[in-house]
Amino acid sequence: MNDTVRAESVTLAYGSRVVLEDVTFELRSPFIALLMGPNGAGKTTLIRAIVGILRPIRGRLSIYGMDPYEDRARVRGLVGYVPQILNVSRNVPITVEEVVAMGLLSKLPPPRLITREVGEAVRKALSLVGLEGLENRLFSELSGGQQQRVLIARALLRKPRLLVLDEPYSMLDFKSKCEIVNTLKRIHEELGTDIIMSAHDVSPCALIDPVVILINRKVFAVGKIRDVLRPEILRKAYPDVTEVEGMIILGEDHAPH
Template sequence: MSGSIISVRNASVRLNDHTVLEDISFDLERPSILMVVGPNGSGKTTLLKLLLGILKPFKGTVEVLGLNPFEDGKKLRRLVGYVPQKDKISYETPLKVGEVVLMGTLLKKAFPRSISKEDIEAARKALAYMGMENLWRSFFNELSGGQQRRTLIARALASDPALLLLDEVFASLDFESQGNLLSLLRIFKENRKTVVIVEHELDPIIDLADKILVLNRKVCAYGDPWDVLSEERLKPVYPCLRSLEKEGRRILILGDKHA
């Protein structure tokens, strides 16, 4: 065991005969906030799936929270909150918003599983953070894509995971929910938890990030934000990169094709 929170060593992933991640190596040594950026199709979602044990590397090793995601996937997923990128999700059984959030909590428990008053309180609080407190009894399948997404974020937060994986959630949130989520992530960080945030915009998460990984099938850069976010290191990944100085802050506009 590496003693790191996340340790990826020379991992490569192939999908349909295409190598979508090649020779990925990085270590997140302490509980922290890792931001993963990269152009569309650069393998960000694939990397999250690799960390969760949903995909297996054909080469290399992956360790998350001291576990091998492929051998201890069940155990690992109890410790992890994951908000996937997919826009619209439909449950076969009509579930209400409150039930969707509580289901996340329930699935993380050992047998015999039951919901406590505290669980319900945590679920309500998480939904309130996402501006969804009035929709507790609404049917999940009838919500808009954005509301579904906020429900799924609340579900991941409510179970108080040791590791939270967020796949491009910020763009789907309104300004107020973005602010609330950022405050929550700050509390997460203070409580020594780890968050992996995949985004293709650096703002507004950049201030929170402890480490940045720039991905484009391979690891283009990895390290402390202001070391990584230099134009020289980003230019090869984002040919349309522009840098602006505004009110004493430097803003990098990544400008990939779909941004």
């Protein structure tokens, strides 16, 4: 096992529809990386490949030296995944404790009961994301920012080496976005967890100075914010971008499905 997450000329497709082409980057631990691009750029597709749900049709993806699709079981033992909040069913009557416990119980065979030890681990994970005392609340009763942090706590319970988050602050106000980013920063610093997340909006992430991978069906740039967010690069990656007096305006959110 090495300490890099690497994509070498990776092409991803759904059936015959190519979504991302010739993606190449390398991230060396410890890192926080941000997949940035407009709607439909292929951010979620790349995340699905990183967590082993989607197999590249060309190229090679390596998570600490392992193929995330071929070595699914091993890679999933190292990866904590936080899906887009819009893809989670908030109609299922499930408590915060049950959601977070899923991180640990999924490693065990059925029946997956919440024992005293599991309950204790859940409380610790919730305190890491600043939600102690909420374990008996229904997930649907929480605010969007709290729901997002519950999903992060669920991923943390697996003690992941790599945390992968798909649009962790879509549909949130700026304050909640900053809370999520601060939580991730603390996790990275205290637990040494590598982080890859996708987002439209880079501004809350300025706090953590991530490696930005700018994509829109291909990679346009990889580097720190100051190197990547340059007008000449952004105009190429965001062809329909709004410009006001030379300023490029980014940061649209997903509409609810």
